[in-house]
Amino acid sequence: MQEIIQNIQKAIIEISQELRYLKDFDYTTSQNATGDTQLKLDVKSDEIITKFLKQAKGIKSLISEEKQEQMLLNENEEYVVAYDPLDGSSLVDVNFSIGSIFAIYKNEAKAKQLKASVYAIYGVRLELVVCIDIPKLYRLNQNNEFVFVKDLILSEKGKINASGGTQKNWSNIHRNFIKSLFDEGYRLRYSGAMVSDLHQILLKGGGLFSYPSTSDAPNGKLRAYFEVFPFAFIFEKANGFSSDGKNNSLLDLEFDKIHASTPCFLGSKYEIEKLKQVYKGL
Numbered sequence: 144m145q146e147i148i149q150n151i152q153k154a155i156i157e158i159s160q161e162l163r164y165l166k167d168f169d170y171t172t173s174q175n176a177t178g179d180t181q182l183k184l185d186v187k188s189d190e191i192i193t194k195f196l197k198q199a200k201g202i203k204s205l206i207s208e209e210k211q212e213q214m215l216l217n218e219n220e221e222y223v224v225a226y227d228p229l230d231g232s233s234l235v236d237v238n239f240s241i242g243s244i245f246a247i248y249k250n251e252a253k254a255k256q257l258k259a260s261v262y263a264i265y266g267v268r269l270e271l272v273v274c275i276d277i278p279k280l281y282r283l284n285q286n287n288e289f290v291f292v293k294d295l296i297l298s299e300k301g302k303i304n305a306s307g308g309t310q311k312n313w314s315n316i317h318r319n320f321i322k323s324l325f326d327e328g329y330r331l332r333y334s335g336a337m338v339s340d341l342h343q344i345l346l347k348g349g350g351l352f353s354y355p356s357t358s359d360a361p362n363g364k365l366r367a368y369f370e371v372f373p374f375a376f377i378f379e380k381a382n383g384f385s386s387d388g389k390n391n392s393l394l395d396l397e398f399d400k401i402h403a404s405t406p407c408f409l410g411s412k413y414e415i416e417k418l419k420q421v422y423k424g425l
């Protein structure tokens with residue numbers, strides 16, 4: 144697995160260089176499996192990651208937000224790597240922080256088989272979080288080496304409230320729940336790139352990120368295998384919690400389709416316990 148993580152590091156360094164001196168913000172004429180029109184940069188990032196992961200030993204297949212089907216590399220190998228090559232790519236024009244997300248599954252893409260999660264954040268600095276047991280933050284130095292900074296551990300309660308989806312399409316339950324957190328003193332922090340929003344919660348020690356079921360998207364927007372599961376794994380290993388509003392953990396969920404989406408809530412203990420009370424019995 145170390146070789147897979149090393150190749151992910153090489154890929155994200157190359158993607159960060161592409162982003163830094165980007166000339167082409169254009170869209171392609173194609174759509175990905177979930178119907179989003181792909182940016183040339185989404186496709187380019189997918190190609191870079193595919194190139195480096197093909198060089199790593201141990202990978203059975205790849206699942207990508209930008210590939211319609213699972214890509215078989217070697218049937219006899221052990222790991223399935225699922226990834227979102229460029230999360231939040233629609234914010235690249237406004238120069239917000241965006242990221243790449245990776246989930247490394249053993250034998251098959253299934254939450255219970257998740258062995259490691261990795262994400263990169265392309266911001267003022269290039270940072271990397273690698274989680275096998277405890278999420279570990281690394282930062283790129285001038286010599287293009289990732290230097291360990293610290294372990295990421297959540298407090299039992301935070302101050303940040305970040306909810307996605309168009310508000311007019313929220314349920315009344317969700318609207319009231321989000322308002323109740325603001326009434327307690329929580330602050331709104333939402334950029335529209337889940338990597339940045341979740342990274343902020345992890346670094347500031349707590350809070351809540353929600354992407355609920357909405358009237359226009361009953362299964363939410365965020366995709367299970369390469370967005371939701373890898374972050375649920377990281378949050379739970381950081382002493383945080385996750386839920387889809389019904390289940391105790393997002394990692395209890397199973398889906399047939401590789402591009403399936405699910406409502407998701409990730410946060411520290413207090414906020415997720417409150418969420419479960421409010422959503423209970425729905």
Ligand code: AHM
Pocket residue numbers: 179208227229230231232233306307308309335336337338354364
């Ligand atoms: P992307 O992978 O196509 O960039 O889309 C996922 C992004 C997430 O990063 C973010 O949490 C969400 O879409 C924002 O959606 P919304 O604008 O509906 O809140």
Ligand code: MG
Pocket residue numbers: 227229230231370
């Ligand atoms: Mg994404």
